[in-house]
Amino acid sequence: MKARSDELQVFVSVIESGSISAAAEQMNQTPSAISRTLSRLENKLDTTLINRTTRRMDLTEEGKFFLERARQILAQMEDLEERLSLRQQTPSGRLRINAAFPFVLHSIVPYVAEFRALYPEIQLELNSNDVIIDLLEQSTDVAIRIGDLADSTLHARSLGTSPLNILASPEYLKKHGTPRTVDDLNGHALLGFTQTETLNHWPLRHADGEQFLIRPTVAASSGETLRHLALAGEGIVCLSHFMTHEDIRQGRLEVVLPDANNGYRQPIHAVYYRNSQLALRIQCFLDFIQQKLLRYAA
Template sequence: MDRFQAMQVFARVVEAGTFSKAADSLNLPKPTVTRLIQALEAHLDTKLLNRTTRRVTVTADGAAYYDRALRLLSEIDELESSMSRAKRNPKGRLRIDVGAPVAQLLLIPALPDFYARYPQIQIDLGVSDRPVDLISENIDCVLRAGELTDQSLVARRIGEFHSIICASPAYLKRHGTPLHPTDLEGDDHVVVNHFSHRTGRIYPFFFTNEQGERLEVHGRHALSVNDSNALLASGLAGLGVIRTSTFMAQMHIGAGALVPLLLDWCADSVPIHVVYPPNRHLSAKVRVFVDWVAELFARSDLIHRKCSLPKPQPNAALHADKAQEATVEVPATA
């Protein structure tokens, strides 16, 4: 028995005065109404209604139950109505944590659209790649790239970051251009490694070609970093070959400050998730943000772009080459 439905049916029978009228108003078969009332009385072990061939009257216990049930049903209706209003017009403070590149290049430029839809939501945006404790730090959700290790959280995969191998024109002038992934393991080349800030493990370079051949490459390095912005800055400074996300590299490739390499081989992509605590009743403000950011990533050309990127302009590459010869300062856009 659905006790909530039985309670609704009982209240309607009391108000209508007959089973037939109650059934008609609820758009239910009369036998269903009768069965629910009988089941409710059996569950309560109490006679709620006196039945005659013409009319139904309420017993003393039925009257008391009706009064309490009516208040409860009214409160439920009010709760559902308020939740519906909150969903249509969510408001309040929303605490989010994202990595710096995602914040700068993807999320913040799109926030005017979010505020146009949900003007009463206030966002507190933490920008970091550090592990956060969503519960103890009272953070509503985070955006994180890579495989997730905390199985106690709810994660919704909203896309993936495609990776590309790059180097600066100055680096290529000194070391030459690698023609095959295994060239990165030779003495002629240096890579900038990315290591986990949690475990210190260095992430190798993985490559796959159109024939399905897969390679794992461990290049010789002089520098390792644990931050994606630092990795990009290292490549721009000519410190080695880097593997970075296409959405971070594309503007620098277009300007000639980075040159894409080994385009016959694609580096592994990295999944991106929006992660939030395992609350059974996700608040309206969190729900609309999760849906909005999933929509944002689904339509973002920067996210879906893979190995094929705009070729650098010849003049821009020439100027970048001369600039790299003169200095190793990191550009302000890094």
């Protein structure tokens, strides 16, 4: 026979309370019942856990070993019960999400109806910002950030990754030709960012390295603006798959130089302050959106 959780609880209670009588009072049992449970546990384990005399109790070496692991098991069981209890609760309240406009538009808005149907008591508040914000100052519960994180004061949960693709419209490629090598890009109109220099390092392998630094023909601060410029046939752009997968699927944009792509994937994180308790409404949203982002895993 194997030890049961109630027997582990009795054993731990006796040690932590200091006596069988104190454990009996704590657990609303008789001292004789506690004593019988201890004896039954020792018989099952075929070892002595506690040396008991009329004056004192001392843990044996086996008892010390067993106590540590019994506490771990009971803690894990308590944690499991709490998690199951949380799942049965109804998440509710205002949920304030901040993310760059392209992420809100392409990775949250399409799923709002489904999320609201699942969690009708949560009031979503979506705010867009293409720069890093102060979560407290902006009264934000959680922010979605694309790219590598640098702020150590925040707790982060990975939601997945999204590849970067070099893209152009069929109309642009028909008019100006399709680049066959990375060096061919020098003869094309290139669409890039104005503020974040690292975003103008495209993930392309070439003779001088694993990244190709462009000098934008047209620059913009927003990825969504660059997407619309590319759709309008104004040039070649490097954008994340989360905001262009539908354009690619419907043929509005075509992937350029796929064989030269070094395979870099942009990390996607949810960030919030470490000293704040992660509310159930936030957990529900992050679990939900993480499942939706799995489409970018391929």
